[in-house]
Amino acid sequence: MSSPIALHTIQYNTQDIDNDTLILLYKNLLKPRLIEEKMLVLLRQGKISKWFSGIGQEAISVGVTMAMNMDEYILPMHRNLGVFTTREIPLSRLFAQWQGKASGFTKGRDRSFHFGTQEFKIIGMISHLGPQLGVADGIALASNLKNKNQVTAVFSGEGGTSEGDFHEALNVASVWQLPVLFCIENNGYGLSTPTNEQYRCEHIADKGIGYGMESHIIDGNNILEVFTRVTAIADSMRQSPRPILLEFKTFRMRGHEEASGTKYIPQELMDTWASKDPVINFQTFLKDQGVLNESLEIAIKEDIISEINTHLKIAFDEDDIVPDKTNELNDVYKSFEYQEIEKKPETNQLRLIDAISDGLKQSMERHHDLVIMGQDIAEYGGAFKITEGFVKQFGKERVRNTPICESAIVEVAMGLSIAGMKSVVEMQFADFVSSGFNPIVNYLAKSHYRWGQQADVVIRMPCGAGVGAGPFHSQTNEAWFTKTPGLKVVYPAFPYDAKGLLATAINDPNPVLFFEHKGLYRSIRQEVPIDYYTLPFGKASVLRKGDDVTIISYGAAVHWALETLDNNLDIQADVIDLRTLQPLDTETIYTSVKKTGRAIILQEDSLFGGIGSDISALIMEHCFEYLDAPVKRVASLETPIPFLKQLEEQYLPKNTFESELKSLLEY
Missing domain, CATH: 3.40.50.970 (Thiamin diphosphate (ThDP)-binding fold, Pyr/PP domains)
Structure with a gap:
C-alpha cells in the first residue's frame, strides 16, 4: 500500500455503527486494494494481459455492496473489484478469469469483469458500457412483477452518462417506477476526457430532475457515508419501489487502463485526491478511534495476503485451456430440446x-x-x-x-x-x-x-x-x-x-x-x-415438387415464386420455403439440388450480402458436381426502398424472377 498519511482528511460519522461492522468495512475495503497491488505486479511480469484499476474508488463498490442484500442483483463495471470480493467470490475463480483459465467465468472467451454469475447475483458489463443500465431496469421490473421488494444496483462512470442508453434507461425506470439504484462514479475523466468536455450541468445528479427522479450526491471516498446513506436509500426503495440516481464524487488515481498512464492529469489534482485515499483515511480513522491497532492491522493484512497468494497458486497451477471447436460451437446457444405439441384437427x-x-x-x-x-x-x-x-x-x-x-x-x-x-x-x-x-x-x-x-x-x-x-x-x-x-x-x-x-x-x-x-x-x-401447437426450427417446407429446378425462398418472395409457377405450368420445380434462416435446413436444400441440378434463390432483400449469397456458396461447396448450371440469385435493386408505387415495383424482384428462372432453365 501507499505510505500512510499522518491525519485522515475525510470526516467520518459512525452513526452508531458497531465495531464489528467497522472492522468488516475495513477488511472489505482493504482486500481489493491489496489484490490490485498484486495484479499490477503480475501485469508488469506479463502474467495478466490488461488491468483497469479502481484504486481510489474502492469505498463505492464496497459500501454499495454491503448495503445490498445478498439476493439482490448488482451490475458492476471494470473498476468495481470490491463488488466481487465483498460478495465473497472465491479469489481463485477471479484470478482464473483474468488468466483465461477454465475455472473462471467465461472459459477464456472474455476477460476482466466481462462476466456474470447467478450464484453471486452479479451481472458484469460489456465494453459498450451503456446497455447494462437498461438490463438493470429489466431485473428490477421482474422484482416488481414478482413482488419481491428488491433493489437492483447498477454502476456506470461519468463518461457513460453521455450515452443514449443512460437517458433511455433512466427514463424507462422513472416511467415504470422501477427500484433501480443508478450508481454513477464520477471520477473526473472518461479515459483522458475531463468532465467539462462530457456534460455542461454542474453535477450528474442534476440530471435526475429531468426524469422526475430523486437523486443524491455522495462522497465516494468516504466508506461510512457510502454505506450508511446507500443502506437507508435501499431500505426506502424496498418499501416504496422507485429509481434513484446517485452521483459518487471520487477520482481515478491510475490510468483508464495501465497502458494509458496519467500524464494528462495535473499533478496538483493528483496530490489533492491522494490525500483523500479511501483506504488510508479510514485506516487512520479507525486507529484514532481505538477500533484498530497495529497488531490487528498487521494480522488482517497478513490474512488477506495469504488468501491472495494461496488462490493465485490455485489459478496458476490450473491447466491451460485446450481449444476444442466442439465446445466452442456447442456453447453459442443454450441447449433447447424441442417438444412437438401436435395440432388438433379443428x-x-x-x-x-x-x-x-x-x-x-x-x-x-x-x-x-x-x-x-x-x-x-x-x-x-x-x-x-x-x-x-x-x-x-x-x-x-x-x-x-x-x-x-x-x-x-x-x-x-x-x-x-x-x-x-x-x-x-x-x-x-x-x-x-x-x-x-x-x-x-x-x-x-x-x-x-x-x-x-x-x-x-x-x-x-x-x-x-x-x-x-x-x-x-x-x-x-x-x-x-x-x-x-x-x-x-x-x-x-x-x-x-x-x-x-x-x-x-x-x-x-x-x-x-x-x-x-x-x-x-x-x-x-x-x-x-385453433389450439396451441409448435413447429420445429431448422426444417424447411417443400411446397411443390418437380425435377426441373430448385427454387429456394422465404417470406413474401415464396408467394412470388408460386405465382410465377402458376403462370408457367410447364416448369416443374421443387419450391423450398426455408421458414427459418438460422438454423438453416441445408439438408433439404442439398437433397433437392442434387435431384434437379439447378438452383435459383429468390429473396426480397437487396442482393449483395443477403442470405442468398451464403446459400449459393453452400450449394457450390456441397453440390457442385451435381449442378448443370451456375446457381442464380434474384433479389431487389441495390438501392434503399422507394415509396412511389412504380419505383417500388421496379425495386422488387417480383417482376424479374420469371425471366431469370427461364434463363436458368435454358442454360
Missing part, C-alpha cells in the same frame, strides 16, 4: 396477422411469466392491431406500452431473462431495430457463449415492402442478424407456419428474431389449428 381460416395474434395470445396463456413490450401495444393494440384486446385479458403489467426507446427495451428484455422471465418485444417496424442493434448483437447474442446466461427473448419484426411505406418502414433486414452467431432468425410465409413457429420461438430460451411480412398480414389466408 381449424379456422386465418390471415397471417390473426395467426400471429392467436399464437401470441396462447403463449401468454401458457407462460404466466411472459411479458410483451412495445410501442402502443397496450390499449391501442399495436400499429397493426396484433395485440388488440390483450390488456383486457392479461393486464398492463404483462402487456406494456414502452417509451420510444428500442435499445432500452431490448435491454429490459435481457434483464427479465436474467431474472428468469420470458419476453416478447415488438419493433413497431423492423427498420427501427437499428436503434436497438447494439444490445441485440452484442448482449443478447453473446451472453450464453460468454458466461452461460440465456437471453430468453423474442423480437417481433414487422418487415417488408409492397405497401408503399418508403425507406424507413419497408426494409427486410434479416441479413443483419443471420450474420451474428447466437441469434436465431425465423421468417414464415404462411399463417400456419407463423403460429407454430412463434410458439416455438417463445419456448426457445435463445434470442429469436421473428420476421413478419407486413404485405402478407392481410393478403393471405390459410386453415390454421
Whole structure:
C-alpha cells in the first residue's frame, strides 16, 4: 500500500455503527486494494494481459455492496473489484478469469469483469458500457412483477452518462417506477476526457430532475457515508419501489487502463485526491478511534495476503485451456430440446396477422411469466392491431406500452431473462431495430457463449415492402442478424407456419428474431389449428415438387415464386420455403439440388450480402458436381426502398424472377 498519511482528511460519522461492522468495512475495503497491488505486479511480469484499476474508488463498490442484500442483483463495471470480493467470490475463480483459465467465468472467451454469475447475483458489463443500465431496469421490473421488494444496483462512470442508453434507461425506470439504484462514479475523466468536455450541468445528479427522479450526491471516498446513506436509500426503495440516481464524487488515481498512464492529469489534482485515499483515511480513522491497532492491522493484512497468494497458486497451477471447436460451437446457444405439441384437427381460416395474434395470445396463456413490450401495444393494440384486446385479458403489467426507446427495451428484455422471465418485444417496424442493434448483437447474442446466461427473448419484426411505406418502414433486414452467431432468425410465409413457429420461438430460451411480412398480414389466408401447437426450427417446407429446378425462398418472395409457377405450368420445380434462416435446413436444400441440378434463390432483400449469397456458396461447396448450371440469385435493386408505387415495383424482384428462372432453365 501507499505510505500512510499522518491525519485522515475525510470526516467520518459512525452513526452508531458497531465495531464489528467497522472492522468488516475495513477488511472489505482493504482486500481489493491489496489484490490490485498484486495484479499490477503480475501485469508488469506479463502474467495478466490488461488491468483497469479502481484504486481510489474502492469505498463505492464496497459500501454499495454491503448495503445490498445478498439476493439482490448488482451490475458492476471494470473498476468495481470490491463488488466481487465483498460478495465473497472465491479469489481463485477471479484470478482464473483474468488468466483465461477454465475455472473462471467465461472459459477464456472474455476477460476482466466481462462476466456474470447467478450464484453471486452479479451481472458484469460489456465494453459498450451503456446497455447494462437498461438490463438493470429489466431485473428490477421482474422484482416488481414478482413482488419481491428488491433493489437492483447498477454502476456506470461519468463518461457513460453521455450515452443514449443512460437517458433511455433512466427514463424507462422513472416511467415504470422501477427500484433501480443508478450508481454513477464520477471520477473526473472518461479515459483522458475531463468532465467539462462530457456534460455542461454542474453535477450528474442534476440530471435526475429531468426524469422526475430523486437523486443524491455522495462522497465516494468516504466508506461510512457510502454505506450508511446507500443502506437507508435501499431500505426506502424496498418499501416504496422507485429509481434513484446517485452521483459518487471520487477520482481515478491510475490510468483508464495501465497502458494509458496519467500524464494528462495535473499533478496538483493528483496530490489533492491522494490525500483523500479511501483506504488510508479510514485506516487512520479507525486507529484514532481505538477500533484498530497495529497488531490487528498487521494480522488482517497478513490474512488477506495469504488468501491472495494461496488462490493465485490455485489459478496458476490450473491447466491451460485446450481449444476444442466442439465446445466452442456447442456453447453459442443454450441447449433447447424441442417438444412437438401436435395440432388438433379443428381449424379456422386465418390471415397471417390473426395467426400471429392467436399464437401470441396462447403463449401468454401458457407462460404466466411472459411479458410483451412495445410501442402502443397496450390499449391501442399495436400499429397493426396484433395485440388488440390483450390488456383486457392479461393486464398492463404483462402487456406494456414502452417509451420510444428500442435499445432500452431490448435491454429490459435481457434483464427479465436474467431474472428468469420470458419476453416478447415488438419493433413497431423492423427498420427501427437499428436503434436497438447494439444490445441485440452484442448482449443478447453473446451472453450464453460468454458466461452461460440465456437471453430468453423474442423480437417481433414487422418487415417488408409492397405497401408503399418508403425507406424507413419497408426494409427486410434479416441479413443483419443471420450474420451474428447466437441469434436465431425465423421468417414464415404462411399463417400456419407463423403460429407454430412463434410458439416455438417463445419456448426457445435463445434470442429469436421473428420476421413478419407486413404485405402478407392481410393478403393471405390459410386453415390454421385453433389450439396451441409448435413447429420445429431448422426444417424447411417443400411446397411443390418437380425435377426441373430448385427454387429456394422465404417470406413474401415464396408467394412470388408460386405465382410465377402458376403462370408457367410447364416448369416443374421443387419450391423450398426455408421458414427459418438460422438454423438453416441445408439438408433439404442439398437433397433437392442434387435431384434437379439447378438452383435459383429468390429473396426480397437487396442482393449483395443477403442470405442468398451464403446459400449459393453452400450449394457450390456441397453440390457442385451435381449442378448443370451456375446457381442464380434474384433479389431487389441495390438501392434503399422507394415509396412511389412504380419505383417500388421496379425495386422488387417480383417482376424479374420469371425471366431469370427461364434463363436458368435454358442454360
